[in-house]
């Protein structure tokens with residue numbers, strides 16, 4: 001493992017200033033070159049499964065901004081797709097899936113799971129060969145709870161009511177769904193690591209809608225299981241957990257799941273983030289809308305994070321994915337602000 005991937009040092013607990021920097025959804029529609037490749041690809045899933053094009057879009061933000069980390073271009077919903085579920089992405093509507101029934105959950109399995117995902121592994125292999133040596137390569141998956149919410153509702157919802165209701169009404173089938181997703185996600189991450197990923201991130205975008213007991217059973221336990229399975233094979237590869245909206249539960253989430261780094265959303269108070277840094281690296285947490293607005297809103301936001309968290313293990317990032325309406329010039333300004341910061 002090269003010594004000069006500074007994000008890996010931060011994940012070991014080292015404070016580096018200015019901190020390493022990347023953005024969730026850094027390859028995306030705010031970039032004209034992404035929109036151009038996307039037009040050539042056909043459907044969004046075609047883009048995810050075409051190693052030539054997936055490598056191309058993954059590298060676009062690295063070439064433009066020189067971020068310290070590159071995240072594999074794919075989507076969390078390739079896992080249900082590779083398990084044989086129908087997954088489509090429609091312009092302006094987001095993901096659409098055929099909602100899964102309890103009976104279908106009990107029959108859910110696939111002996112061609114890794115065959116279906118082979119193009120993703122090929123993308124990771126090519127990326128590691130193409131990326132600058134100092135750039136950390138991040139693999140990822142969705143957390144079982146977040147993936148399950150889309151599989152059950154069939155589309156995005158504001159509060160994941162369909163999945164919460166399903167979990168209460170059909171606990172046996174729901175538990176089985178989380179187990180199938182945890183086992184397959186762990187196997188998926190292990191293959192990404194074997195293909196060249198230096199770090200893996202688990203996205204739990206919907207962990208903020210659950211009560212205490214459900215958070216424990218649906219978010220903490222399945223992610224802990226993934227971490228266990230990945231560590232059994234790759235004990236030294238850092239795992240970043242991003243339980244968006246976990247609020248007061250962030251610290252216990254780190255302790256119980258065993259994740260190395262914590263992705264924090266922009267609602268986490270910087271004082272609380274400072275406390276979280278005592279037990280390891282944090283990654284975040286600029287409000288993506290400060291980046292859309294630019295100017296003083298942006299510079300104030302960047303400054304506050306660097307001031308509060310800059311002397312501990314920090315990976316500078318947004319508190320959620322960059323939005324399509326973000327001006328590229330504002331991303332350039334953010335990179336400059338972070339890279340030229342002095343303590």
Ligand SMILES: Cc1c2[nH]c(c1CCC(=O)O)Cc1[nH]c(c(CCC(=O)O)c1C)Cc1[nH]c(c(CCC(=O)O)c1C)Cc1[nH]c(c(C)c1CCC(=O)O)C2
Pocket residue numbers: 023024025026027028029038044071072073074075076077089093094095140142146156203205321
């Ligand atoms: C919930 C979720 C999904 N996908 C993902 C999550 C978790 C993180 C989060 O909460 O944002 C994760 C994801 N999706 C994508 C990546 C690529 C890597 C990166 O650059 O961060 C990653 C890490 C590409 C994508 N995934 C998607 C796009 C946009 C589709 C397009 O280009 O046409 C991209 C670049 C589509 C997608 N995929 C998903 C949704 C809800 C949507 C529609 C919303 C939207 O359109 O922005 C599911």
